[in-house]
Each structure stands twice: as structure tokens, then as C-alpha cells.
Amino acid sequence: MSAVEAMRLPEQVDLSGFVALLQRLQVPHRVAEEAGEQVLWVPGEQLAEQVRELYARYPQGDALAQGQPALLAQQGPGVLQQLLGSRLTASVLILTLVIFALIGGGDNYAAIRWLSFVDFRLQGDYIYFSYLAETWNSGQWWRLLSPMLIHFGWLHLAMNCLWYWELGRRIEAYEGALMLLALSLLFGLAANFAQYWWVGPSLFGGLSGVLYGLLGHCWIYQRLAPNPAYRLPPGVLVMMLAWLLICMTGIFELLQFGAIANAAHVGGLLAGCLSGLLGGALARRGR
Structure with a gap:
């Protein structure tokens, strides 16, 4: 499965809280720097849409602290996906x-x-x-x-x-x-x-x-x-x-x-x- 650009944000934006949230939810992702911007990549467009929705609601990464359901927890990659990635x-x-x-x-x-x-x-x-x-x-x-x-x-x-x-x-x-x-x-x-x-x-x-x-x-x-x-x-x-x-x-x-x-x-x-x-x-x- 190819990587899809989920979000592109200025480098001044603090993504650490949101990235920590993705890690707790076991969402496969990576953040790269391109031309002074932070680019968040995920495997698949469907997961990218869900990540955008999650960021719109919880940009500071406090979903779990508020007791919200881990909507993306079931999207974690299998062994084969990890090997291919x-x-x-x-x-x-x-x-x-x-x-x-x-x-x-x-x-x-x-x-x-x-x-x-x-x-x-x-x-x-x-x-x-x-x-x-x-x-x-x-x-x-x-x-x-x-x-x-x-x-x-x-x-x-x-x-x-x-x-x-x-x-x-x-x-x-x-x-x-x-x-x-x-x-x-x-x-x-x-x-x-x-x-x-x-x-x-x-x-x-x-x-x-x-x-x-x-x-x-x-x-x-x-x-x-x-x-x-x-x-x-x-x-x-x-x-x-x-x-x-x-x-x-x-x-x-x-x-x-x-x-x-x-x-x-x-x-x-x-x-x-x-x-x-x-x-x-x-x-x-x-x-």
C-alpha cells in the first residue's frame, strides 16, 4: 500500500501532541520536512481522511484524555504491511x-x-x-x-x-x-x-x-x-x-x-x- 499525504502544515505548528495521539492509537504514519513544511504520511487514502478528521477535532492530541473512542485503533498495519513498508x-x-x-x-x-x-x-x-x-x-x-x-x-x-x-x-x-x-x-x-x-x-x-x-x-x-x-x-x-x-x-x-x-x-x-x-x-x- 502506497503512502498518502494526509496533511501539510507549516513547520511552526507543534505536531508533537497529535503525533503522540497517533502513536497511542497505533496508527501507522511518518512525518517529513519538505520545503519548510511538515508533511504527515499514512498508508492509504481512507486512513488519510480519518487522520484529517481526527486532527480537525483534536489538533492537540487530547482525544484519549477526553475519553473519546479510539476510532483508528483497528487500522494498525499487519505484519505483511509492515514488511512492505x-x-x-x-x-x-x-x-x-x-x-x-x-x-x-x-x-x-x-x-x-x-x-x-x-x-x-x-x-x-x-x-x-x-x-x-x-x-x-x-x-x-x-x-x-x-x-x-x-x-x-x-x-x-x-x-x-x-x-x-x-x-x-x-x-x-x-x-x-x-x-x-x-x-x-x-x-x-x-x-x-x-x-x-x-x-x-x-x-x-x-x-x-x-x-x-x-x-x-x-x-x-x-x-x-x-x-x-x-x-x-x-x-x-x-x-x-x-x-x-x-x-x-x-x-x-x-x-x-x-x-x-x-x-x-x-x-x-x-x-x-x-x-x-x-x-x-x-x-x-x-x-
Whole structure:
């Protein structure tokens, strides 16, 4: 279903209350800035008409406070609609699932060695890694990005996919699919190089470095140029940063739960903060 322009209002109009109302009613929408105006987009003309009627009655978004019925609550998108509305986000997740199947959930090292940041070989109980220079000279450029698609176990996969879905579709809706793709590749590179620089040749993978990049991008961008799309639920930022600090203590390695690619997380986060700083500054200047 294609997006339809429901309303176009001057940028001076405060839409925060009405947007909050749409969020409480679970109405799919996005707000974009075009030529000094705020444009509210929704999927479908029928829903657009209902949004216009709701705004005419409750421009400050106080319908629920007055006990009015949630007229639009039943218009929430189904799973298929959400996937079609966030095609790039969904495509990355589908590719991640395919790779997960091909590497046997992280147990097929013969397949994993083709996706790792540097090549390696197994000899008995030992693993021997190549160096980045060999990857560079052999033209295996895909290795610079492919570790972001490797996941070791279902829990690792599920957590990363859920967060990529939550953060990725926000950026795709607000800045477009090409921007999400560019940011994902940038954060993947930053995370992989940071991990290699800090630890050296090793086996690591996962979308988590990219996720921290997306988090940093939304965080700083929202601070400079507030918008509904990047307004994360309360506590999400604190929880993610707290989790990062806990992982950096080494407690999981001590408990033998496996090594955590902390440098990849930090590298992705710093790259995301820088991109959010640049994007937010440009958006603020444009306003």
C-alpha cells in the first residue's frame, strides 16, 4: 500500500501532541520536512481522511484524555504491511536469516570462514587466522562487511534482528532506504575495523555493531533536530548503553558465556554519533 499525504502544515505548528495521539492509537504514519513544511504520511487514502478528521477535532492530541473512542485503533498495519513498508530493513533481516541457515546456526566453520573478517583454518583443536593484509591483497573485499551477517546461536540472532527491525525501519521511514543502507554499511565497516584493531585476527560477527551505530545516529540526530521517528521509547538508550558497559566489564567471559565484541560495539556507536551529528546539524540548518 502506497503512502498518502494526509496533511501539510507549516513547520511552526507543534505536531508533537497529535503525533503522540497517533502513536497511542497505533496508527501507522511518518512525518517529513519538505520545503519548510511538515508533511504527515499514512498508508492509504481512507486512513488519510480519518487522520484529517481526527486532527480537525483534536489538533492537540487530547482525544484519549477526553475519553473519546479510539476510532483508528483497528487500522494498525499487519505484519505483511509492515514488511512492505520497510523493504530495506526486511531485506537485511531476510539475508541475515539465510546466512544463519547456511552457516548452520554458527556451527559450520567451513562456511563461516568465507564470511569472517580474515580467513582462518582449523587444525585439530586450534584455529589459525590470516591477517588483514592477505584479505586486502587477495581482493576478498566482501570480508570487510560480511561479519555483520554472521550470528552464533538463536539468541544472538533473535536479539540483533529485533533491534535492527526497531531502529532500521525508523531510519528507513524518515531518511529513506538508501540512507539506511549507507549507514548500515558504514557502521558495519567501523565496527569490524574497530574489533580487528583492538583484538587482532579473531572470529567475530553479528549486527550488534551496526545496531549501536543506528542507536547513536538516532540519539544525536534527535538531540539536534527533534522528530517523531527518532523519539525512542523511554529507557531504551539508557538500557543499551548500560548493556554496553556491562559487557565491557568482561563478566560474560568470566562466566564462560562467550566473548563479546566490545570494540565493535564502541566503534559502531562512535560512527553512529558522528553521522547523527552531521545529519542532525544539516537538518537543523535546513529548518
